[in-house]
Amino acid sequence: MSALTIGTNPRARHAFGRLVVSEARIARRRPTGVAVALGVPLVLLVIFGCIPATTRPEAALGGISFFNLYVPSLLLFGLIAVGLAVLPQQLAGYRQQGVLRRMSTTPAPPSWLLAAQMTVNMALAAAGIVLLLGLGAGVFGLALPHTAGEWLIALLTLVLTAGATLGLGLCVAAVAGTPQVANALTIVLFYPMAFFSGLYVPIQEIHSTVISDLAKVLPTGAGFTALHAAFSGQSPGLRPLLVLAAWAIGASVAAVRLFRWE
Amino acid sequence: MSTSALTQTEALTPARALAVVPELDGRRAAPVIEIAHLRKAYGTIVAVEDVSFTVRAGEIFGILGRNGAGKTTTVECISGLRAADGGTISVLGRDPRRDRSELHERVGVQLQHSALPDRMKVGEAVDLYASFYERPADGRELISSLGLEAARDQYYGKLSGGQKQRLSIVLALIGRPDIAILDELTTGLDPEARRDTWRLIEGVRDRGVTIVLVTHLTEEAERLCDRVALIDHGRVTALDAPDALGRQAATGKRVRLRSAGAHGDEVLRTLPAVSAIEHHGEDVVVTGSGDLVAEVVLALDRAGLRAHDVRTETASLQDAFLALTDESDHTTTTREGER
Numbered sequence: 001m002s003a004l005t006i007g008t009n010p011r012a013r014h015a016f017g018r019l020v021v022s023e024a025r026i027a028r029r030r031p032t033g034v035a036v037a038l039g040v041p042l043v044l045l046v047i048f049g050c051i052p053a054t055t056r057p058e059a060a061l062g063g064i065s066f067f068n069l070y071v072p073s074l075l076l077f078g079l080i081a082v083g084l085a086v087l088p089q090q091l092a093g094y095r096q097q098g099v100l101r102r103m104s105t106t107p108a109p110p111s112w113l114l115a116a117q118m119t120v121n122m123a124l125a126a127a128g129i130v131l132l133l134g135l136g137a138g139v140f141g142l143a144l145p146h147t148a149g150e151w152l153i154a155l156l157t158l159v160l161t162a163g164a165t166l167g168l169g170l171c172v173a174a175v176a177g178t179p180q181v182a183n184a185l186t187i188v189l190f191y192p193m194a195f196f197s198g199l200y201v202p203i204q205e206i207h208s209t210v211i212s213d214l215a216k217v218l219p220t221g222a223g224f225t226a227l228h229a230a231f232s233g234q235s236p237g238l239r240p241l242l243v244l245a246a247w248a249i250g251a252s253v254a255a256v257r258l259f260r261w262e
Numbered sequence: 263m264s265t266s267a268l269t270q271t272e273a274l275t276p277a278r279a280l281a282v283v284p285e286l287d288g289r290r291a292a293p294v295i296e297i298a299h300l301r302k303a304y305g306t307i308v309a310v311e312d313v314s315f316t317v318r319a320g321e322i323f324g325i326l327g328r329n330g331a332g333k334t335t336t337v338e339c340i341s342g343l344r345a346a347d348g349g350t351i352s353v354l355g356r357d358p359r360r361d362r363s364e365l366h367e368r369v370g371v372q373l374q375h376s377a378l379p380d381r382m383k384v385g386e387a388v389d390l391y392a393s394f395y396e397r398p399a400d401g402r403e404l405i406s407s408l409g410l411e412a413a414r415d416q417y418y419g420k421l422s423g424g425q426k427q428r429l430s431i432v433l434a435l436i437g438r439p440d441i442a443i444l445d446e447l448t449t450g451l452d453p454e455a456r457r458d459t460w461r462l463i464e465g466v467r468d469r470g471v472t473i474v475l476v477t478h479l480t481e482e483a484e485r486l487c488d489r490v491a492l493i494d495h496g497r498v499t500a501l502d503a504p505d506a507l508g509r510q511a512a513t514g515k516r517v518r519l520r521s522a523g524a525h526g527d528e529v530l531r532t533l534p535a536v537s538a539i540e541h542h543g544e545d546v547v548v549t550g551s552g553d554l555v556a557e558v559v560l561a562l563d564r565a566g567l568r569a570h571d572v573r574t575e576t577a578s579l580q581d582a583f584l585a586l587t588d589e590s591d592h593t594t595t596t597r598e599g600e601r
Binding site: 019025099 | 377396
């Protein structure tokens with residue numbers, strides 16, 4: 001409710017802007033989250049880009065290179081790291097220290113702090129994605145989507161995946177009273193999510209119906225399918241996008257229901 | 263800009279202080295907080311059973327009680343953070359739950375267990391919180407009047423306990439509130455920092471701000487508060503000026519002297535005027551009635567013992583506190599209020 005008033009009230013907009021700047025400053029001063037969300041995929045991109053074998057087109061992969069198959073997974077990794085690791089960790093910490101409690105007695109509701117955190121983290125993830133695409137295409141010969149339609153699908157997929165991971169991360173932050181609990185829950189969610197994004201092995205290489213069925217209904221599996229299609233000039237169909245949208249909406253609604261300010 | 267804010271605050275001070283402090287003009291100042299039969303339970307645990315009191319404009323009103331007596335829950339209900347289960351609360355004529363956002367503009371609250379991010383600097387925190395309010399005070403002036411100038415560029419996580427408390431006073435005042443609620447402000451501070459903080463609070467009142475001070479320290483309440491509500495097990499057990507509460511509790515006289523050993527104790531116990539003997543370190547405290555000093559000194563003299571360092575003690579708020587709160591867990595109470 002209060003988040004909606006940010007847009008209409010100039011003073012509230014000003015205060016929210018200050019909060020975003022403040023959170024960005026704090027993120028810069030404690031750059032672990034930044035390093036994981038931006039650094040890890042970047043390092044992986046450079047490593048795989050430098051191995052000649054991975055950048056050659058493979059008949060077994062449908063005529064694209066392993067590198068091209070892997071980049072969508074790296075794009076998803078930033079979103080998973082930010083949504084499922086960085087955000088819940090920060091929020092659980094703020095709750096435990098009493099930062100949310102301190103704000104709850106001011107005219108600025110603590111939900112603004114949440115919104116500011118999400119803004120900063122999403123900006124980070126977006127910067128990471130732009131960096132990966134630029135470096136991948138400019139230096140390592142990554143094949144980007146060709147048509148406007150493919151770009152649109154890629155963008156939509158990334159936005160919906162961001163919604164799903166942030167929503168899940170907020171659910172974690174909602175039920176975790178302390179950063180330690182948040183950490184434990186994060187690990188339980190993070191590795192399966194990274195796995196189904198194809199970060200460790202390409203999902204289609206596993207040849208297991210259980211795994212591929214799960215990949216169809218889990219957010220990062222659906223995200224990978226749609227992104228991979230957009231990057232290799234195929235149509236992903238509506239299904240992965242609908243799966244992602246369902247996760248994004250479901251997780252966000254659950255987070256709003258579950259969240260307690262103290 | 264800083265000069266105009268300064269003159270504005272100063273211009274308010276003498277007139278408002280004279281008009282509102284009850285003792286200064288003899289009339290009763292307008293009530294700013296009225297609580298009647300407040301009740302709040304968490305599940306089966308009743309935190310506040312039945313609390314009623316009125317805070318008047320310009321006073322420093324103390325809420326004194328042991329840990330877990332229901333003090334913090336009471337101020338959380340006043341601040342609109344919790345919904346009461348029963349009773350009525352009116353703050354500046356408003357309902358703290360319904361008119362929450364309006365009251366947050368006018369009531370500055372410093373709650374226990376609240377903090378800022380470790381990597382936020384003092385100056386940044388003050389600027390950020392100033393942006394939350396419609397007509398904020400001059401942050402620079404507040405920072406310097408609370409002696410935080412040198413810490414302006416320090417991280418919150420690196421501040422000392424005293425500096426954190428000062429900053430929390432700054433943040434409680436940054437919105438130019440009519441009422442400041444300060445919860446356990448000096449807990450964990452060393453005695454010197456505590457006295458500094460007390461002076462600061464008196465300075466805040468002189469700006470015309472009504473203060474609700476939550477504390478478990480009788481010395482603090484005695485030193486600062488115009489009136490004190492003693493809260494015990496979720497109920498107000500007494501409400502008056504600190505010295506009046508002390509007089510109420512003065513059921514007997516007390517004499518304190520250096521212990522004359524076990525023999526001395528025996529002599530004193532046989533005196534009809536003496537009702538109790540307590541040891542405090544090297545001292546013995548004798549409670550009783552009548553002409554206690556003379557009785558004690560003469561009895562010891564008759565037994566061939568000398569009475570050293572004889573002092574009479576006047577009843578203090580501490581006595582009221584002990585007399586009016588549950589005595590079942592006396593051992594946990596440190597006698598910090600003793601002089």
